Amino acid sequence: xxxxTNTWGIWELPDxxxxxxxxxxxxxxxxxxxxxxxxxxxxxxVLCNDVMSDRLRIVEKRGIRExxxxxxxxxxxxxxxxxxQLPPDSIDRMHLLCPDPWPKKHHLARRLVCTDFLxxxxxxxxxxxxxxxxxxxxxxxxxxxxxxxxxxxxxEPFPEGVADVADIKTDFELLWNSKGTPVQHIAFRLKG
Numbered sequence: 635x636x637x638x639t640n641t642w643g644i645w646e647l648p649d650x651x652x653x654x655x656x657x658x659x660x661x662x663x664x665x666x667x668x669x670x671x672x673x674x675x676x677x678x679x680v681l682c683n684d685v686m687s688d689r690l691r692i693v694e695k696r697g698i699r700e701x702x703x704x705x706x707x708x709x710x711x712x713x714x715x716x717x718x719q720l721p722p723d724s725i726d727r728m729h730l731l732c733p734d735p736w737p738k739k740h741h742l743a744r745r746l747v748c749t750d751f752l753x754x755x756x757x758x759x760x761x762x763x764x765x766x767x768x769x770x771x772x773x774x775x776x777x778x779x780x781x782x783x784x785x786x787x788x789x790e791p792f793p794e795g796v797a798d799v800a801d802i803k804t805d806f807e808l809l810w811n812s813k814g815t816p817v818q819h820i821a822f823r824l825k826g
Contacts, residue, residue, distance in 0.1 A: 635687070635690050635707045636706065636708050637687075637708075637710075638708055638714070639685070639709055639710060641719065643719075644718065644719060644720065646721065647679065647721060648706060654677065654678065654679055655675070655677075655727070656679045656680075656724055656725050656726050657678055657679070657725070657727045657729070658682070658727070658728045658729065658758075659682040659731070660682075660712050660715070660730045661683065661731070661746075662683060662689070662690075662693060663689055663806065664689050664805055665697075666804055666808075667729065667799075667802050668693060668705065669693065669696050669697060669700065671729075671802065672697065672702040672704050672705045673700070673702065674802075675704075676703075676704055677704070678704060678726075679706065680702075680705050681706050682707055682708065683709070683715055684709070685709065690707050690709055712730075712751075713746065713754070715758075716751070716754045716755050716758050717757070722757055723758070723759070723760050723761070724758055724760070725759050726760055726763050727764040727766065727795070728758070728763070728765050728766065730746070730766070730767045730768075731766070731767070731768045732768055732769060732770065732807060732810075733747060733767075735769060735770075735773075735774040737774075747767065747774070747778060747781070748781070749781050749785070752781055752789075753788070755824075756788055756824055761824060762824060763823070763824045764792060764821055764823055765789065765824065766799070766819065766821045768817050768819040769818060770806070770815050770816070770817045770818075775818050775820070779820070782820075782822055788824065789823065789825065790822060790823050791821070792821050792822055792823035793821050794821075795822075796821045800819070
């Protein structure tokens with residue numbers, strides 16, 4: 635596990651072919667989605683991050699046990715990761731699945747997905763890169779739609795960009811589905 639918390643430089647991607655695709659599972663939790671993605675695409679570098687080191691140790695141990703040489707675990711805050719810790723234009727597809735919706739009104743400022751965050755993501759996404767999001771919380775999803783609608787110069791809807799991973803569920807998505815709560819997914823492509 636690479637710990638990027640309280641670091642201020644750019645983390646260098648591991649060496650690999652110049653045309654290798656790089657995927658980022660942001661806020662990966664215990665890594666169900668991450669490890670499935672790494673198995674499905676052994677030719678891609680799959681990065682995952684979270685701030686909870688206990689969760690990341692689970693992902694790391696699972697990756698080692700399952701021989702996932704293409705998996706890298708990063709302990710990092712998501713905002714710092716997109717703002718300055720990952721190299722510019724380094725990510726082909728980013729997944730932000732079931733982030734904490736902070737539903738109480740006095741907690742709204744804690745939400746990761748806001749216009750500031752959406753304006754920082756293009757720093758790390760390659761041109762034409764895909765940004766995939768999901769949530770079970772309808773008001774948060776509706777906020778996302780409004781925010782993306784205000785950024786047509788950066789993003790365009792691109793639902794087909796995640797068709798190949800539509801069958802992979804996070805632990806949170808499985809939990810919400812078991813309670814009868816649907817999880818909505820959207821995807822956008824970075825213009826350029």
